[in-house]
């Protein structure tokens with residue numbers, strides 16, 4: 001018992017400088033649908049979010065909910081079709097995406113945070129023009145109502161933070177004519193993190209990070225420099241949902257976010273380990289080798 005207490009005190013004393021570094025700073029945490037499938041895991045991640053807020057860190061929670069969208073589409077007999085990790089989104093699919101993300105998933109997370117003693121405000125990228133979208137058109141792909149982000153207005157999020165609430169943001173955007181767009185949640189997190197000049201953007205998934213071999217969880221790449229990314233893409237090391245994730249980490253760093261990481265939400269307190277330990281967790285993205 002005594003040894004455990006000493007170990008805990010040591011961990012806390014080592015964490016103190018990091019806790020001080022983040023005080024009053026903005027951290028954007030993107031919570032992906034794959035890491036929401038398990039209730040215990042969800043509770044753990046939300047407990048960490050609440051703890052960060054309690055110690056004076058301004059946490060912005062941006063969330064996805066891909067598996068839940070799949071489930072609802074399945075129920076209505078609609079098949080999901082992905083191109084480079086992005087869901088082809090026709091009008092019917094868009095309705096389901098909006099219902100799931102801005103409705104069920106958003107409010108479930110808000111409720112969990114509130115139960116843990118903090119105060120969360122659930123919004124979507126459509127509120128107060130947070131995410132202005134245009135049709136996504138990269139590489140000649142027509143993905144229907146998938147949105148690329150043309151502008152972010154972070155003022156509502158800043159107001160919510162200043163009042164001591166935790167903003168919980170669903171990744172749905174809107175164009176100038178008021179049409180809804182389906183935004184990949186990693187993309188939404190990176191653009192919001194850049195607009196708010198966040199200290200850290202943490203993408204929480206259910207994999208250890210970027211793996212050299214996606215079938216081998218022990219093959220974690222713990223640090224990726226921006227210059228390494230084209231090789232990882234061209235060689236096929238990253239595919240599917242990892243493509244937007246890696247692009248987003250690069251965009252966040254280009255957009256003045258100090259640090260971007262992909263971590264494993266299945267590891268208890270992985271967010272705290274990432275932020276408050278020397279070695280961090282998962283895969284960290286850096287501008288250049290120093």
Ligand SMILES: Nc1ncnc2c1ncn2[C@@H]1O[C@H](COP(=O)(O)OP(=O)(O)O)[C@@H](O)[C@H]1O
Nearest residue numbers: 032033034205210211214237238239240241242
């Ligand atoms: N090199 C890689 N390392 C890890 N995962 C990879 C890699 N390449 C492709 N992937 C895939 O990317 C997925 C993570 O993206 P995604 O499913 O969109 O997660 P989330 O829902 O958490 O945003 C992994 O489950 C894996 O199937």
Ligand SMILES: CC(=O)N[C@@H](CCC(=O)OP(=O)(O)O)C(=O)O
Nearest residue numbers: 032033064065066086087184185
């Ligand atoms: C365009 C696009 O693909 N949008 C995503 C939005 C949700 C999301 O990104 O959820 P995860 O974080 O759980 O993957 C989708 O429809 O699944």
